[in-house]
Amino acid sequence: MNLENKDPVYVTEALIAEDIDAYLLKHQHKTMLRFITCGSVDDGKSTLIGRLLYDSKMIFEDQLASLENDSRSVGTQGGEIDFALLVDGLAAEREQGITIDVAYRFFATDKRKFIVADTPGHEQYTRNMVTGASTADLAVILIDARQGVLTQTRRHSYLVNLLGIKNVVLAVNKMDLVDYSAERFYEIVSDYSHFAKQIGMDSFLPIPISGLKGDNIVTKSAAMPWYQGPTLLGHLEEAPVNDARMQEQPFRMAVQWVNRPNLDFRGFAGQIGAGQVAPGDAIRVLPSGKTTTVKSIVTFDGDLDQAVAGQSVTITFADEIDCSRGDVIAQTDAPCEVADQFEATLVWMAEQEMLPGRPYILKIGTQTVTATVTEPKYEVNVNTLEHLASKTLGLNAIGVVNISTDRPIPFEAYATNPDLGGFILIDRMSNATVAAGMIHFALRRSQNVHWQALDVDREAHASLKNQKPAVVWFTGLSGSGKSTIANIVEKKLHALGKHTFLLDGDNIRHGLNRDLGFTDADRVENIRRVGEVAKLMTDAGLIVLTAFISPFRSERQMVRDLMAPGEFVEVFVDTPLAVAESRDVKGLYKKARSGQLKNFTGIDSPYELPENAEITVNTVDLTPEDAAERIVQHVLTRMS
Known part of the structure; x- marks a missing residue:
């Protein structure tokens, strides 16, 4: 039974069930084209995709009945079927008549299978458009024939070109609303051509269409005899896919996982990203650079004599060399x-x-x-x-x-x-x-730039000082008492014969970080530099104490990650904002409240509380001396 040649424009579930095996067999060896539709708001992207689904007979009987009912309820197309409702699935999309999320739909013809992504037109959802375009072979950029080239048309075209999509269709939609004017069509194509040259877009195919009426979607439009090019679906069926292009490049496969079901088998699984490979080929594992040859190419259906871009396989090596997830297996004489x-x-x-x-x-x-x-x-x-x-x-x-x-x-x-x-x-x-x-x-x-090997290493420096290096990182609001407590801690450690150095936030800004302000970006850079300096000082075997507001968890974690395990001690000087502000030794809170000091932590810039600090001292309950003693004891215990 041939499902594609049935009279109805939709496919019933019973019909598919009747001959499902033959249907699947027919489609499994077809090529797959992934494409996106994009453009400005209300250019007709969802309507176009709905029309493609409808005309390719990929709508179930119950879906068609529901679509007709919904179209009557919405009533936006003058009694005709509103094909956009097939794609706009979110309630907010139907209410507003716009696309918000990326909607993926599958359909097929006798020649090819398709996955289409309907991407949002609003500028605020540009990130969603990038997501939909990331795997596309082709882009259909829609333009409302009444509106012409708009800002969002340019934005999406720029992104399409940036993402490397070389096959672009310029679909000038809603031609029925401009009386199928050839003059208007060529005017839009001329405007778009000028912009395409500016962004380096090599070529594009312009097609005049009407998604609502079906003109030049699947069949040639009798209303536009002046257009002699292909229909949209005709071009989609013939357009090249990326897998074919990637097969011509040198072999590349990123290792997704190490397949080790037993002690007798060790293979490396992944999808071939480029080129082709066969048993006996010389390959190189990167970044290590180790070389070997391919022993076999294993799949669920048996070993292969050759595999090409787009196939998922497991490769075994002739030699036992190190390879793990994240590594790239590449052609030996043409590595990445x-x-x-x-x-x-x-x-x-x-x-x-x-x-x-x-x-x-x-x-x-x-x-x-x-x-x-x-x-x-x-x-x-x-x-x-x-x-x-x-x-x-x-x-x-x-x-x-x-x-x-x-x-x-x-x-x-x-x-x-x-x-x-x-x-x-x-x-x-x-x-x-x-x-x-x-x-x-x-x-x-x-x-x-390469690492220089040094004969006197950090262990030698620490041994000479008879101590374990560490970073004791004081964090808290301005006025919490960080500098006061850190200063007492250093005096106590110094008295015990420990080699220390105190990096204070204010002092650092007089020299190393004098070029930085107090924006979030400058605060991040401030802590990055201090973290690198602190690491160098631990390499010298020192116990480094730092007193910085360091308001962001991410940067405190960054410094922790620079250090060896156990070398970073976070001290949260926990002082309520009201108490810190009442102290206001430097008059900074007063300036911040009056608007004279912008981006002040606790007032108009956030402070992210530590979640796993090694030590928390509350300066309401503890004197600076008592807090310092607790910290010293912790450091000494850690060093013993």
Whole structure:
């Protein structure tokens, strides 16, 4: 039974059940095209996808009945079927007539299978659009024929080009509302061509359509005889997919997991990202650089003589060499690069602005590392394409930055291999994804700067001083008593013959950090520098005491991670805001309350309470002397 040739424009569940095996067999070897629809608000993206589902006979009978009923209830299309309701699933979307979330839909024709992502048009949901575009082979950029090229059209086109989508369709929609005017169509195409050249978009295919009426969607429109190009579905059926392009590149496979079901088998599983591989091929494991040859390519259905990009396989090696999750298996004579510093484009997706110097989790391929972002080289004004000076990035902003990782990672430029050049940044405290990024190239300094081996190491320094190095990190509000208590602690330790050094927040700002202000970004950089100095002092065998407000947990955790396990002692000087403000020795709270001092912690800038401090001292209940004694005893106990 042929499901595609049935008379109804929908498929009943009974019909599918009648011959499901034959249906699945027919479709399993078809190529899969992933594409997105994007553009400005109300350009008709959801209607277009609904029309594709309808015309490709991918709507169940009960869905069609529900759609017709909902269309009558909503009543936005003059009694005709509202195809957008097939895609707009959220209640808020139906109420407002807009797309908010990314909606993914599957459909198929005799020639190909498709996954389409309907992405939001509103600027505030740009991050959702980036998510939908990240795996697409093709982009359909819609333009309302009445409105022409709009700001969001430019924004989405810029992002599509930035994400490396080379196959672009410019679908000029709602041609029925401009009387199918050829003049209007070519005017829009001309305007868009000018912008496309500015952003480096090599080519695009313009198609005049009406998603509501079905013109040039599946069949040629009789209302537009002047258009001689393909229909939208016809082009989608013939467009190349990324897997075919990636098969022509050198072999790459990011290891997803080590397959070790028993002592007699050890393989490395993952999806081949580029190229092809066969038993006997010479391969290199990165970042270690170890080489061997492929022994076998294992799948659930048996061993393969060859595997290509897009296939998920397990590879076994001829030799026992180290390889683990996150490593990349590459062609020996054409390996990818390995570096720990890069230039990249960032699309910022979080409400909280990007803070240069703050450590984030970076996920690239199957690898997870810690990374920091420098101050942006520039931010891109998508509307004018200007490069703007900026110290940070806000929600939906796009900028070019340098990124440093805590260890070298294998990568390729995003334009060459999106799998090994695209990454996301995750906030270490909230575990929320805050940015998507695309690597341009490795910085030269990452290849030219190396660790110098030293004969007198930190253990030798500490042994000479007869003590264990440590960082005692005092944190709390201004006026809590951090500096007072830290000073007493140092005097007590010094009297006991311990080698110490006290880094005080105010003193550091007279020299090392005199160029920094008190914005959130500057506070992050302030603590980053102090953390690096404290680490160097522990390498010298010292007990380092630091007295800084250090308001953010992320930065305190960053310094903790710099130290060896057990060397970081967080001391929370717990003082209520009212008590700290009543002391106000420096008059800072008074200035902050009057508006003379901006970004003051506790007033108009947040303080994030420690969650797992080794020591908490309440200066309401304890005198500075008693608090210091408790801290000294803790440090001495730890050193014994």
